[in-house]
Amino acid sequence: MVVKGEESDKILELFLKIGLDERTARNTIANNKVTANLTAVIHEAALANGCDRAIGNFLYTVATKYPANALVHRPKLLEYVVSSKIKTPAQLEAAFSFLSNVASEEFKRNEFEEACGVVYFSNSFHNLPANLVGELFGSIRKKHPWADPKMAKQLVDAKMYELLGERTAADDEKPSKKKEKKEKPAKVEKAVVDETPAQPSEEELNPFSIFPAPEDNIKVHTEVFFSNGSVLRCCNTRERLDNHLKVTGGRVFTRFPPEPNGYLHIGHAKAMFVDFGLAKERGGCCYLRYDDTNPEAEKKEYINHIEEIVQWMGWEPFKITYTSDYFPELYELAVELIRRGHAYVDHQTPEEIKEYREKKMNSPWRDRPIAESLKLFDDMKRGLIEEGKATLRMKQDMQSDNFNMYDLIAYRIKASMYLIDVQLMMSLFSYAIIFDIFFLYFQFTPHPHAGDKWCIYPSYDYAHCIVDSLENITHSLCTLEFETRRASYYWLLHVLDLYQPYVWEYSRLNVTNTVMSKRKLNYIVTNKYVDGWDDPRLMTLAGLRRRGVTSTAINSFVRGIGITRSDCSMIRLDRLEYHIREELNKTAPRVLVVLHPLKVVITNLESGSVLDLDAKKWPDALTDDTSAFYKAPFSNVVYIERSDFRMKDSKDYYGLAPGKSALLRYAFPIKCTDVILADDKETVLEIRAEYDPSKKSKPKGVLHWVAEPSPGSDPLKIEVRLFDKLFNSENPAELDNWLTDLNPNSKVVVPTAYAVPSLGKAAVGDTFQFERLGYFTVDKDSTAEKLVFNRTVTLKDTYSKGGK
Numbered sequence: 010m011v012v013k014g015e016e017s018d019k020i021l022e023l024f025l026k027i028g029l030d031e032r033t034a035r036n037t038i039a040n041n042k043v044t045a046n047l048t049a050v051i052h053e054a055a056l057a058n059g060c061d062r063a064i065g066n067f068l069y070t071v072a073t074k075y076p077a078n079a080l081v082h083r084p085k086l087l088e089y090v091v092s093s094k095i096k097t098p099a100q101l102e103a104a105f106s107f108l109s110n111v112a113s114e115e116f117k118r119n120e121f122e123e124a125c126g127v128v129y130f131s132n133s134f135h136n137l138p139a140n141l142v143g144e145l146f147g148s149i150r151k152k153h154p155w156a157d158p159k160m161a162k163q164l165v166d167a168k169m170y171e172l173l174g175e176r177t178a179a180d181d182e183k184p185s186k187k188k189e190k191k192e193k194p195a196k197v198e199k200a201v202v203d204e205t206p207a208q209p210s211e212e213e214l215n216p217f218s219i220f221p222a223p224e225d226n227i228k229v230h231t232e233v234f235f236s237n238g239s240v241l242r243c244c245n246t247r248e249r250l251d252n253h254l255k256v257t258g259g260r261v262f263t264r265f266p267p268e269p270n271g272y273l274h275i276g277h278a279k280a281m282f283v284d285f286g287l288a289k290e291r292g293g294c295c296y297l298r299y300d301d302t303n304p305e306a307e308k309k310e311y312i313n314h315i316e317e318i319v320q321w322m323g324w325e326p327f328k329i330t331y332t333s334d335y336f337p338e339l340y341e342l343a344v345e346l347i348r349r350g351h352a353y354v355d356h357q358t359p360e361e362i363k364e365y366r367e368k369k370m371n372s373p374w375r376d377r378p379i380a381e382s383l384k385l386f387d388d389m390k391r392g393l394i395e396e397g398k399a400t401l402r403m404k405q406d407m408q409s410d411n412f413n414m415y416d417l418i419a420y421r422i423k424a425s426m427y428l429i430d431v432q433l434m435m436s437l438f439s440y441a442i443i444f445d446i447f448f449l450y451f452q453f454t455p456h457p458h459a460g461d462k463w464c465i466y467p468s469y470d471y472a473h474c475i476v477d478s479l480e481n482i483t484h485s486l487c488t489l490e491f492e493t494r495r496a497s498y499y500w501l502l503h504v505l506d507l508y509q510p511y512v513w514e515y516s517r518l519n520v521t522n523t524v525m526s527k528r529k530l531n532y533i534v535t536n537k538y539v540d541g542w543d544d545p546r547l548m549t550l551a552g553l554r555r556r557g558v559t560s561t562a563i564n565s566f567v568r569g570i571g572i573t574r575s576d577c578s579m580i581r582l583d584r585l586e587y588h589i590r591e592e593l594n595k596t597a598p599r600v601l602v603v604l605h606p607l608k609v610v611i612t613n614l615e616s617g618s619v620l621d622l623d624a625k626k627w628p629d630a631l632t633d634d635t636s637a638f639y640k641a642p643f644s645n646v647v648y649i650e651r652s653d654f655r656m657k658d659s660k661d662y663y664g665l666a667p668g669k670s671a672l673l674r675y676a677f678p679i680k681c682t683d684v685i686l687a688d689d690k691e692t693v694l695e696i697r698a699e700y701d702p703s704k705k706s707k708p709k710g711v712l713h714w715v716a717e718p719s720p721g722s723d724p725l726k727i728e729v730r731l732f733d734k735l736f737n738s739e740n741p742a743e744l745d746n747w748l749t750d751l752n753p754n755s756k757v758v759v760p761t762a763y764a765v766p767s768l769g770k771a772a773v774g775d776t777f778q779f780e781r782l783g784y785f786t787v788d789k790d791s792t793a794e795k796l797v798f799n800r801t802v803t804l805k806d807t808y809s810k811g812g813k
Contacts, residue, residue: 028062047072076109078228236408243499261293269311272542294327354385419471423454522734557786557801562592598626606648663710671710
């Protein structure tokens with residue numbers, strides 16, 4: 010809670026005494042964490058009566074940047090600051106770096122002073138060899154980044170005076186610009202220039218290099234600031250860490266913890282890359298753990314999907330677990346939490362809880378006796394309390410600046426109540442009397458994995474950190490929206506004396522022209538705006554796979570983005586498409602398909618004559634490799650794209666027009682000789698053309714085509730679905746009426762496209778490049794009578810033109 014009134018005035022006076030300007034001082038007071046730190050630093054430095062502004066600025070830097078894992082050494086650093094042995098920002102940064110590495114281990118003054126340049130000025134410049142004078146000042150910042158530039162300049166000038174004497178007029182002369190005539194050198198062979206590309210950074214080569222080793226998990230993880238002024242510094246004890254390392258053998262243990270309440274999307278692909286990727290890179294293990302604490306939203310369908318899609322993405326879980334596997338342990342720890350005075354049973358409604366949190370007020374039941382909460386929690390477990398009438402809440406800090414410390418819910422009841430009317434007939438004095446007896450019956454909400462054993466379920470905030478600890482997770486990695494939950498995460502593990510994993514947050518993956526929220530995805534799926542969770546227009550992994558996107562392309566895309574903490578970036582869709590094209594260009598064989606056929610009758614080729622021409626599956630196919638070719642029949646009736654013909658020609662047009670020639674790929678040049686129009690005199694029904702069997706003519710335009718495989722029979726008919734962006738706006742999620750932004754042309758069906766006969770052997774999941782059209786994959790809706798193809802991506806690439 011922000012300090013106010015008399016206390017605020019005293020702190021303001023203290024901050025002004027150390028040289029802070031009034032505006033900075035008041036802004037600092039508005040931040041409870043910095044205020045507490047700076048006040049502690051001032052008193053540790055024994056400067057409550059004030060100091061000069063330079064030292065005061067250093068105190069402020071120490072308060073805001075000092076490494077939390079080395080607090081035990083902070084007074085020693087302040088000694089150096091107060092005595093001006095450390096007097097430059099670079100020296101202070103070097104001190105922070107040194108102390109961060111030392112942590113709580115022994116402080117060695119000699120090493121510290123050498124690392125921070127404390128002894129540098131006393132002897133470093135007095136024995137300089139003459140041959141370094143010319144280079145010294147240019148390299149001094151590189152060798153000693155903490156050095157005072159002014160002092161360095163003075164000492165260099167003094168040394169130059171000692172070596173060279175007084176500066177003369179010749180020293181001030183500018184070099185002549187007149188070029189000397191050079192003799193013409195003898196002709197030599199051109200040297201080969203070694204143009205070595207810039208070496209990528211370690212993080213680019215290995216994005217997981219930023220994460221510490223398991224044995225280093227003894228540093229302070231986070232500081233929890235309480236409204237009463239106390240600070241909890243959370244870290245493992247050496248004994249607790251050693252016990253953890255014995256269990257894990259020092260290996261990395263991570264977890265990928267999806268909630269089974271929907272299908273995974275491309276954002277989960279990044280999470281998988283981080284969690285599974287780190288474990289794989291370090292030779293460790295990664296759990297697939299279902300965060301199944303909400304039985305009403307979870308389905309077996311989603312559980313099965315997640316396991317299958319993780320394997321499709323190329324990841325192999327060390328073990329598959331469920332949060333519900335730990336329900337007994339979680340319950341016992343909740344009982345222990347109550348016994349220790351850190352939890353209580355509350356009867357506030359959700360609306361009351363919200364109101365009290367907004368007003369930072371304690372619940373009326375917060376201070377009830379421990380024994381009473383234990384009894385009520387047992388009643389909750391046994392199904393004796395109706396849903397909504399009680400919750401178990403953690404006793405944290407309702408006046409904290411962090412709303413995720415507002416007595417979060419640990420357990421809630423999930424059970425349905427039924428009133429049963431039982432008719433009981435009794436014989437009394439030979440008369441039949443019927444009684445109505447009513448029973449109150451509670452039915453536990455069934456859980457897809459745990460069954461109906463439980464009617465109380467732990468919350469994410471309670472269960473997640475504890476299961477991380479029980480599974481000995483070394484690195485608990487999550488997205489940045491969970492950063493404010495750090496305090497609650499570590500507070501709970503601390504008060505229960507449990508091992509504390511290393512937590513690190515990274516930015517979410519946001520892609521343009523789509524929605525990533527599970528709530529929004531569920532809405533457009535259930536309301537049939539799209540055709541299910543695997544609709545190819547969605548950024549679900551099932552939808553991307555159905556569209557023909559490979560897991561290799563997705564992982565390449567995710568790796569290219571990197572593991573950053575920048576949470577305000579929106580990744581353009583064409584960046585993903587670039588990686589898709591890069592992959593499919595190597596793996597998808599070429600084939601001829603015409604989407605909108607226009608009939609061309611070749612008048613100088615005998616009717617019924619069919620030539621089997623060789624067409625390339627791959628652009629770099631070798632002529633002696635028969636597997637790199639397929640047969641494309643060529644007859645006197647061929648079909649070209651309707652868009653490849655115009656009635657009026659132009660210089661920048663390379664298609665077919667009256668009197669103009671074009672080359673049919675892998676076949677012959679043809680020249681339009683006549684056009685058959687419909688009765689409206691505008692619609693083109695048919696083209697007449699002549700072909701050049703000698704191939705002497707060399708037209709610029711090259712067209713794709715499909716011919717009748719035999720006289721009078723149509724080519725292979727296929728259905729083609731052309732998919733485009735699902736939303737028109739780059740960020741539809743920020744729109745109030747986001748549903749109105751749906752792209753009405755996101756799916757266009759071409760019911761009858763023509764293809765070469767060899768495509769008829771394609772199976773579901775096979776991917777091809779339809780020449781000049783794009784990449785397409787066989788959809789699961791295909792039948793023996795008709796193949797259905799989904800467009801994966803067009804051939805046009807806008808991303809690589811703008812830089813990768």
